Amino acid sequence: MKPNELNEILSAYDAKLDRILSLNSASIQKINLQKTKKKTQTVLIFRSIEVVTFSALLLFLGSYIANHWFSTHLAVSGGILFVFTLIALIGSIGQVTLLNQIDYSKPVVEIRKKIERVNAHVLLFVKLLFLSGPVWWAYSLVAIDVFLDTDLYVHLDPDFVQRYLIINGVLIFPLLWFLNKLSFKNLHLKWVRTIISWVTGTKTQQALTSLKQIEEFEN
Amino acid sequence: MWKAQDNHLRTKMQTTKKERFIGLIDEHKKIIYKIVNSYCANPADRKDLEQEIIIQLWDAFDKYNPEFKYSTWMYRIALNTAISYYRKEKKWHTKTDSFDNATIFHLRTEETEHREQMNKKVEMLQHFIQSLNELNKALMLLYLEEKSHSEIAEILGISKTNVATKIGRIKLKLKNEFLKNLNYETE
Numbered sequence: 001m002k003p004n005e006l007n008e009i010l011s012a013y014d015a016k017l018d019r020i021l022s023l024n025s026a027s028i029q030k031i032n033l034q035k036t037k038k039k040t041q042t043v044l045i046f047r048s049i050e051v052v053t054f055s056a057l058l059l060f061l062g063s064y065i066a067n068h069w070f071s072t073h074l075a076v077s078g079g080i081l082f083v084f085t086l087i088a089l090i091g092s093i094g095q096v097t098l099l100n101q102i103d104y105s106k107p108v109v110e111i112r113k114k115i116e117r118v119n120a121h122v123l124l125f126v127k128l129l130f131l132s133g134p135v136w137w138a139y140s141l142v143a144i145d146v147f148l149d150t151d152l153y154v155h156l157d158p159d160f161v162q163r164y165l166i167i168n169g170v171l172i173f174p175l176l177w178f179l180n181k182l183s184f185k186n187l188h189l190k191w192v193r194t195i196i197s198w199v200t201g202t203k204t205q206q207a208l209t210s211l212k213q214i215e216e217f218e219n
Numbered sequence: 220m221w222k223a224q225d226n227h228l229r230t231k232m233q234t235t236k237k238e239r240f241i242g243l244i245d246e247h248k249k250i251i252y253k254i255v256n257s258y259c260a261n262p263a264d265r266k267d268l269e270q271e272i273i274i275q276l277w278d279a280f281d282k283y284n285p286e287f288k289y290s291t292w293m294y295r296i297a298l299n300t301a302i303s304y305y306r307k308e309k310k311w312h313t314k315t316d317s318f319d320n321a322t323i324f325h326l327r328t329e330e331t332e333h334r335e336q337m338n339k340k341v342e343m344l345q346h347f348i349q350s351l352n353e354l355n356k357a358l359m360l361l362y363l364e365e366k367s368h369s370e371i372a373e374i375l376g377i378s379k380t381n382v383a384t385k386i387g388r389i390k391l392k393l394k395n396e397f398l399k400n401l402n403y404e405t406e
Contacts, residue, residue, distance in 0.1 A: 006344075006393075010363055013341045014249070020327045021252055023245040027323045028273060029237070104299040105279045105292055107376025108357055111299050217354045217385075218377055 043118065047095045054089035061085060064142065073153045074145060077138035084128055091124045112214055119207035120184070122200050127179045134168035134175065184208035185215070240280055244273065244323075247293050250364075252324045254294075257348050257360055258301040268304050269323040275300045287373075294361065294374045302353045340397075347396050355389060362386050 061082040068074040098114045132139070144152045153161075186192040187208060197205045244251070251272050259265040275296050283292055348359050354375070361371045368386075372379045 005340075006363075006390075007365075009340045009344060010365075017249050017252065021248060022325045022327060023241070023248050024323055024325045025241045025245065028241055028244065031270060031273060103279070103282075104275050104296045105282065105284070106295065106299075108295060108298050108302070108374060109354070109376040112302060112354070115303065213352060213354065218381070 044096065044099045047092055047099060050092040051089065051096060054085055054092055057085045058082065058089060061142075064146070068145075071151070074141060074151070077141040080135050080138040081142055084132055088125070088128060091121070095121055109214060109218060113211065116207045116210045116214065120204050120211065122204045123182065123196070123208070126199050127182060130179055131175065134171045137164070184211040187212050236280070240277060243289060243293075244276070247290060248324060250290065250293050251297055253360060253364075254297045254301050255324075256345065257356055258304065258353075260349060264304075266322050268301060271304055272297045272300045273323060288370075291370060291374055294366075298357045298360075298374070302357065343397065343400055344393075347393055351389070355385070358382070358385055359389055362389075 061078050065075050065078040065082065068078060095118055098118050102111060102114050102118075104111060141152055144150050181189070181192055182196060183192075187196075193205070196208060251269065255265050255268050255272070259268050276293065279292075279296055283289075344363075348356055348363075351359055357375060358371065361374060366374070368379045368382045371382045375382070
């Protein structure tokens with residue numbers, strides 16, 4: 001291919017388009033441009049509901065901790081739930097911010113990244129779910145206390161509690177390593193791809209693949 | 220009385236705005252046409268994408284920043300819309316109440332005739348562009364439009380050096396593709 005050949009091909013195509021392409025303005029007139037409804041608004045509403053829900057939950061947990069300050073096990077359990085809810089709330093606030101920043105007249109790469117981050121949002125909840133594995137007792141203790149007004153902890157065998165805490169404490173570090181690996185940056189690893197696809201579904205995996213492509217495109 | 224005059228004025232302003240908008244689309248119709256054809260192989264999808272781009276452009280029309288050229292602004296919106304559409308992110312799509320089946324862009328000759336007239340090399344080039352991933356496709360389209368490296372960098376949001384490197388790589392790939400196809404034809 002000669003250096004100018006590409007340009008020649010294109011100018012020929014351009015000239016041809018100039019001759020044959022016209023705008024069907026009647027079609028544009030018919031589009032009800034004033035009444036278009038952005039579906040991004042729907043996503044924004046869902047994320048805003050998340051923010052309100054998590055905020056309410058945080059307030060509730062805050063008052064729960066304050067009310068059970070002298071029952072250490074309940075206050076600690078409430079504190080653990082508080083931290084998880086706070087992470088989820090921060091994630092959801094981040095999403096609302098991203099959604100408000102999506103403006104198609106901004107540079108392509110910037111907007112693509114924001115959109116894909118919104119689409120990959122599920123991964124945060126999956127990670128939180130995994131991370132809460134070793135501390136699931138916190139959920140049980142608080143839920144049983146709130147809904148059944150029963151303190152489960154006093155009925156547990158102290159030896160069992162000790163063994164349970166040690167095993168789960170040891171589990172936290174490999175779990176943190178594992179969750180850190182579950183990122184678009186590690187999609188080249190087959191096991192990461194498989195797990196992400198299995199736990200989050202195709203849509204999230206597509207979003208993560210795109211984030212990887214964007215990163216490669218930027219470098 | 221005042222209300223009626225107010226409504227009349229508002230309608231008139233809207234009409235003028237729409238006319239200006241259509242004039243702008245007409246002036247830059249090739250941008251949208253080429254993007255739509257590069258991102259959608261299916262004619263039905265093309266119609267939807269045409270509409271989608273027009274709607275996004277209209278939504279952003281009031282917020283147009285004169286700091287940029289109209290073409291830069293249009294490229295950004297059209298490419299962002301096309302990539303979103305291409306990725307089938309239905310939730311990003313706008314929704315209209317009704318729209319007939321007519322396309323927004325009209326070819327004066329019949330489509331088949333146009334295809335016959337089309338240079339084989341142009342077809343080969345279009346085929347090559349369609350085979351690229353969504354971001355490289357955007358880059359190539361801009362390059363083929365003879366946009367400067369700084370304008371491409373501005374539209375895509377990457378550095379000028381990166382633009383130059385990527386174009387070099389894609390051109391090399393394109394050259395090999397052309398050679399392969401031409402050799403295949405002469406065999």
